Amino acid sequence: MKIISTPLELKEQLKDEKRSIGFVPTMGALHEGHIALIKKAKEQNEFVVVSIFLNPTQFLKGEDLDKYPKKDEADKKICKLCGVDLLFFPQANDIYGSDEVSLLAPKVRGYVLEGESRPSHFNGVLTVVMKLLNIVSPKRAYFGKKDAQQLNLISLMVKQLFMNVEIVAVDTVREKDGLALSSRNVYLSASQRQEALKIPTSLRSATAMVMKGLLDSELIIANMREILYPLDISYVAIVNREFTQVDKVEIGNSIILVEASVGDTRLLDNIWL
Incomplete structure (x- = not known):
């Protein structure tokens, strides 16, 4: 090399x-x-x-x-x-x-x-x-x-x-516990890491809702915010592939995104549907 x-x-x-x-x-x-x-x-x-x-x-x-x-x-x-x-x-x-x-x-x-x-x-x-x-x-x-x-x-x-x-x-690579790999993960203490798992958990819950036919963005986001509490949430959003926010999930053309801070560490994650 x-x-x-x-x-x-x-x-x-x-x-x-x-x-x-x-x-x-x-x-x-x-x-x-x-x-x-x-x-x-x-x-x-x-x-x-x-x-x-x-x-x-x-x-x-x-x-x-x-x-x-x-x-x-x-x-x-x-x-x-x-x-x-x-x-x-x-x-x-x-x-x-x-x-x-x-x-x-x-x-x-x-x-x-x-x-x-x-x-x-x-x-x-x-x-x-x-x-x-x-x-x-x-x-x-x-x-x-x-x-x-x-x-x-x-x-x-x-x-x-x-x-x-x-x-x-x-595609995003995840740790065994589901946390998306990021260079910033090293900042997290053991307890903060457990809190950070609320981020992938919220995305899995959103995916389960979609699989059940619940496509309303407002309902999905509200459910995710409940799971993420009490993290410092910058945004939870559902957009299409052009990054325009949408009222309903469209399978094959939607991304559900989260940005939240755990302590001083800002973490991003998403799921492409």
Whole structure:
């Protein structure tokens, strides 16, 4: 596995690459969810690139950038064991200059749900993903369904800016107890982890309601909020694949989403129906 730290060196390395490139962008602290992305990339491509870059522009003032888990050496070992061909490991001054061109999230979809409580967050996400895709020029790039709004906005960016890359969505990976894998799970104490299980429990209950033919969004959300109590809920929402909130679940075109905090740890989860 080759490790490269600068964009120009990476572009030079890949400029004559004839094999299909699969790309997995990450912020490090790799876990089984990231490994699932890498495995899918290896299945579908001949050459796999992973990036590890803790992107400062998607963190708002007062958020957990400084304490976000960093496991650089362990991450390198995981990538090597997974058969990654090339690891891109830049620093912030490799990616950003002093007078940056602005890339803005859409005015509606970028400022609802997670974007409502974290204004400008998705500006940072889309900016760094655009940069990384331009540096790597992959055939396919892989993102988890757990960050459903992020996935939707990246797919929208690629479509609207006519970018020549396929965005591949990969199913959420869960711990044995049902908690969605996240680098932030390490922040949870044992008791907080038990509280956090209310999040996947609420989604399972919502799915059971839908399977019984109860499709009314208001009823489903009310039931989920009861299960989630007393967590600090940012939102519980039911949207279609275009991220428009809907009054009734439409099987095959709906996502039920939750964002809630356990202590100081913000957790996202969802179910695609």
